[in-house]
Amino acid sequence: MKQLPKRSAVPEQLTWDLTSIYPDDASFKKDVQQVKDAAEQIKSLSGQLSRSGADLYRVTTAVLDLNRQLERLYVYASLKNDQDTGNATYQDLAGQAESLVATVASATAWYEPEVLALSAADLQKLIDSEPRLADYQHLFDVLAEQRDHTLSTSEEKLLAGAQDIFGASAKTYSVLSDADLKFPVVQDAEGKDVRLSEGLYGVLLQSTTPRVREQAFKGLYSVYQQFRHTFASTLASEVKTHNFTAKTRHYASAREAAMAENQIPAQVYDNLVTTVNSHLDSLHDYVHLRRDILGLPELHMYDLYTPITGEPSLSxxxxxxxxxxxxxxxxLGPDYIDQVQAMFTSRAIDVVENQGKRTGAYSGGAYDTKPYILLNWQDSLESLFTLVHEMGHSMHSHYTRANQPFQYGDYSIFVAEIASTTNENLLTDYLLKTQTDPKVRAYVLNHYLDGFKGTVYRQTQFAEFEDFIHQQAADGQSLTADFMSDFYGKLNERYYGDAVISDPEIADEWTRIPHFYYNYYVYQYATGFAAATTLAQRILSGDPEKREAYLGYLKSGSSAAPLDVMRAAGVDMTKPDYLETAFATFDERLAEFKELAKQLK
Incomplete structure (x- = not known):
């Protein structure tokens, strides 16, 4: 029986090299103590920032420097833990880092209230009196928008000190799903026994053998359903945390609070849900087509990922x-390619799946580290798309950090998924331009349609569920497993229509979605994918100014409001136009796919 390798058995060249962050764990622990000491010392700066512009600069840079040190520590510990979540040593390091986050947050909790205690005029007077503060103007402008939602120094300190407690539900979910769940043995298409995992699950759902898909689907959910009440408890606690924090900070809802962090108005969220729901007929059309082409008497939820064109012809x-x-x-130009090549050759990517490794994929890093990518590689087209997706994140991080000072050296979550999905769109265009075999083209088109289904439709479905459970919890409804599964099952039926059987297991899909612990993150996958469609078209036009506008977005970091950054790149996301462009592209490619499907009969 094929088993995942232990971490120690993975070839070194397929693992990331974290020694450029810390040469060893001892160096990490030394810095932990330094940050603890610095956190204690920074408390003494309280009360000094309003004395002069020079003092405001000195105090602000001290707070930022402390967070910069903390960021490096946190990234090292989290990457180490994610490479093997069952390793007790790195569980401990991750725990230390998470505890340190709460310590630093508590130690610096006075800073924002003290800045906001100044009137707008007095704050601006201090900034104008110190030339070095000119580079921090946007930082203070963004902070000023939180004036009505910032508490007293003692209250902020209390909330900051509780961050480790507030994060307990998400941590419990992560440990349970990534390390403790044991999945059954199933058979692949050749009849070989394989141990099911989250990574392998995605591959088996693409199998052209129905029994493999069904067995994987039911096998995975049989495990999650054993713990559905536990998962309901962790998710309900997380939602209560979001609602509590929002209410404490005088927001009308958790959604408003989460979106305010990125300066995103409610209309962006509402435009997405409204526009997607107005185009559910296109999804239903695609699902009907899938059932007809596959020739199945019944289409099940586990049949939605197998290529309609048969066994993948590209691997x-x-x-x-x-x-x-x-x-x-x-x-995207020679410099972009040089940076991608550097990622490939510098062991910045952790490639293959191993026992205990965090599932999925991501790009991570700190201002003072290279961007790192975690993969769970399978020899598939899907993994190629995942690679360019995460590379989009990493190049966004690289260009931001290379062009912005630390205070603007990160980017809003709202724009984060746009760079990654622009890369996916460019890969789709490249494949359609270079592959002439009708079977291959049909496969690529099917992959695009599936990607659109999984990103725009599916993530908006998640967004509706997430908003629903937050509203229900705020109204006093108990978020039991049965209550959430009932709503989720009906929501799933509305999205996919009557051409697919809503298998009872799918009502419990919420149990295995980690993004529900990220506080209104998922909608940004959908908005990002739609915006990326427009940006990719601009890049592919061949107009160098449009390419430079896109690279300008990558370089902007948080030096301007996210919506302003996107307008400069060529997309106004306060209007539904970019969403309509995305659906027009979906419909166009669906029509082309239908024609190819007829030819291949």
């Missing part, structure tokens, strides 16, 4: 995928 080893990625992204 890539990791080495082959690197070359394809470089070709697909070449339209």
């Amino acid at each position: 890539y080893t990791y080495e082959e995928a690197q070359q394809e990625a470089l070709k697909a992204l070449s339209v």
Whole structure:
């Protein structure tokens, strides 16, 4: 029976090299103590920032420097833990880092209230009196928007000190889903026994053998359903935390509070849900087509991922995928490609799945580290798309940090998914331009349609569920497993229509979605994908000014409001136009796919 390798058995060249962050764990622990000491010392700066512009600069940079040190520590510990969540040593380091986050937050909790205690005029007078503060103007402007939602120094300190407690539900969920759940043995298409995992699950759902898909689906959910009441408890606690924090900070809702962090108005969220629901007929059309082409008497939820065109005709080893990625992204210019190549050669990517490794994929890092990518590689087209997706994040991080000072050296969550999905759109265009075999083209189109389904439709479905449970909890409704599954099951039926059987297991899908612990994150996948469609079209036009506008977005970091950054790149996300452009592209490619499907019969 095929088993996942232990971490120690993974070839070194397929693992990330974290020694550029800390050469060893001892160095990490030394810095932990330094940050603890600095956190204690920074408390003495309280009460000094309003004395002069020079003092405001001195205190502000001290607070930022402390957070910069903390960021490096946190990234090292989290990356180490994610490479093997069952390793007790790195569980401990991650725990230390999380505790340190709360310590630093508590130690600096006085800073924002003291800044906001100044009138707008007095604050601006201090800024104008110190030339070095000119580079921090936008930082203070953003902070000023929180004036009505910032508490007293003692209250802020109390909330900051509780951050470790507030994060307990998400941590419990992560440990349970990533380390403790044991999935059953299933059979692959060749009849070989394989141990099911979250990573392998995605591959088996793409199998052209129905029994493999069904077995994987039911096998995975049989485990999650054993713990559905536990997952309901962790999710309900997380939602209560979001609602409590929002109410404490005088927001009308958790959604308003979460979106205010990124300066995003409610109309962006509402436009998404409204526009997606107005185009559910396109999804139903696609689902009907899938059932007809597959020739299944019944289409089940586990049949929504297998390629309609049959066994994938495109597969890539990791080495082959690197070359394809470089070709697909070449339209972004030589410097972009040089930076991608550097990622491939500097062991910045943790490639293969191993026992205990965090599932999924992400790009992570700190201002003072290279961007790192976690993968759970499978030799599939999907993994190639994942690679260019995460590379989009990493290049966004690289260009931001190379062009912005630390105070603007990160970017809003709202714009984070746009760079990654722009890369996916560029890869789709590259494949459609270079693959002439009708079967291959049909496969690529199907992959795009599935990606759109999974990103725009599915993530908006998640967003509706997330908003619903927050509202219900705020109204006093108990978020039991049965209550959430009942709503989720009906929501799933509305999204996918009557062409697919809503298998009872799918009502419990919420149990295995980690993003529900991220506080209104998921809607941004959908808005990001739609915006990326417009941006990719602009890049592919061949107009160098449009490409430079896009690269300007990558370089902007948080130096301007997210919506302003996107307007400069060429997309106004306060209007539904970019969403309509995305749906027009979906419908166009669906029509092309239908024609190819007829030819291939």
